[in-house]
Amino acid sequence: MPGAEDTMDTSRARIGMWLFILSEILLFGGLFLLYCVYRYRFPAEFRSASTVLSVADGAFNTAILITSSFAVALAVHFLRLNRPKPVVDLLTGTIALGALFLIVKGSEWADKFAQGLYPSSPVLLARSKGEVLYFGLYFVMTGLHALHVFIGICLLSVLAVLTIKGRISARHPAVLENGGLYWHLVDIIWIFLFPLFYLIA
């Protein structure tokens, strides 16, 4: 019964992916814990430091990631309908949006660097301790998140190629579903990062 074998493989892969996502959440969890403690300790400094960030840039990036998550969900949907053409198009779209996110993020970082705001910079060390920590956490958390976006882009590129080659299909959807889950994780982490850093003023 090859059909039964396939479903079993799929559910196995799905369990494995969810366990991996749990471990990813705890990886970021350590950083969110640090954020909670320091924000509790320096509430005013965190608020004043956050005014440096551009809410517009952050909101734009949030919109980009949510759209990309929608695209990846649609890709999985079309895969189940066995229509590989829109799958590849949607994956390409997701990758492009991911890249756009990184460009916006990069320009934000560059802007901070131009203002002299980077770890251990004299400008930053002249500010209050709470603000130093705010920017320390900002760079570490958005940096780690950007790394995940980058890994996600690489992953989705491989999945797009596999779909073109027919290795991912309606009968073997597990890999693409898992890739989609990973992308949603990346999206959701950003949805927490955005208010915590941009919207607290």
Added chain:
Amino acid sequence: MVSSAARSSDGSTVPYYSDAGPRPGILGWILSTDHKRIAILYLVCILSFFFTAVTLGVLMRIELASPGPTIMRPQTYNSLFTLHGIIQIFLVVIPAIPTILGNFFLPILIGTRDMAFPRLNLFSWYLYMTGAVLVFVSVFISGGPIDTGWTFYVPYSLRTTVDVPLAVFAVFVLGMSSILTGINIVTTTHQLRAPGMSFFRLPLSVWGLYSTAWVQILATPVIAITLILIIVERWFGVGVFDPAKGGDPLLYQHLFWIYSHPAVYIMILPAMGVVSDVFPVFARKNVYGYKAIAFSSLAIASVGSLVWGHHMFVSGQSDTASIVFSLLTFLVAVPSAIKVFNWIATLYKGSIRVEPPFLYALAFVVLFAVGGLTGLIQGALATDVQVHDTYFVVGHFHYIIFGGMGFGLFAALHYWFPKMFGRMYDRRLATIAWVILFVGFNMFYSTFLVLGWEGMPRRYYDFPLRYQHLQLFASIGAWIMVGGLLTMFGNLIHAFFRGEKAPANPWGGATLEWQIPSPPPTENFEQIPTVSQGPYVFDDEKKVRR
């Protein structure tokens, strides 16, 4: 236990290790996704690392046999105890039972042909080896071997001039390997059990592995990010642990122990599982309180995740936190004690056969009990102040980890050796080795408890003259213990080459691994078995039925 299939067909099956397979020679091992071959890869590597770390320990005991400089400089000593800790903890004790015996026996115990993700399994081994190589490379590159202790406490780990980032990155990679192994074990246990193998028919060693795997998945990421933060701090100085920039070094300790205390349960839980499997077989009696043992594993895994603050009673954390953590620490002793009582009840009125696996399991219980009870002395707020950071902690820790996990591993190796290699070791020599090991171990580490109680601080290169006799006594105990280790492994290695052929079921076990040939064929089972009863129902003991 097996109703339909998998009767022995000796002679007609090809053992997993001589199966020609698609790739010849060494490639057939390092590219094989067979869970048994991967287990053997781990076995060889972990034992080599174990003896490397034992050698470092012996060197330290030579240094401490007499006061003043003996054979090395203080900085060398700092690096030795750090490397001893890193190698034993991250390269040996954490991975040993899940990767060697979990890999080899989990699929067989639940009645399937392989792990859920065979390629991921092999990838975990490569990650493990990468981490191991990085640990050893970090010793030799510029800056010198790491000297922070295996806990990498800030602020020292941020300031020392030795090469910290490479060593902690190595531990990060080992952590990834550990997470993937955990994912594999949980998925395998949920998805691949043979027909009829319900959760409450699982051998208790599977419950041990399963509970451990959850801790591996949920706790390891926290230390991963903590170690990354050390690297980020050293390279960029973001300040999250630096008081000069508003950071708090205490938070490092919290994050570190959020993983590293549960890690102690990663070490001990699988050993507890093994012992729960060994006792019924040698007492010819169903295990007492199966569900209590199974659920106490889960209880230890979950409550054990909430006790990390007991490492920090003197660190300056709030009294409220200390009291709560102390209470939870006492709570976690309850499921551990449940296990001990159940093991003893299993032996009660059993027809006990004294064989090497049984002796090692028995030593496990005794030494674990000593380790557990000395743990309560540190879990109590007042007494902890006296013994904190002394040899008492080191003694307690080695009773748990070496006396517990180590002896559990030795019990497992002696129990499953005939199955893994199809040969039987010299049982008399194994018993003699056990005696030497047990005597040496107790001379060594019980002396540590005394030294610590009298105030000898740990990690010190030198000591005052009044500790000399005890230090020398401990060192002699250590050398006797190493003699026991060499006898034990010498016996096993000799048996690997020259041992007499072992039957399929030398101990009369009722679990699935004993129903297939020794050593198992590549596919484990010719036909997937159907399970109709619990794991400890013995033919010669009909009256007990679950």
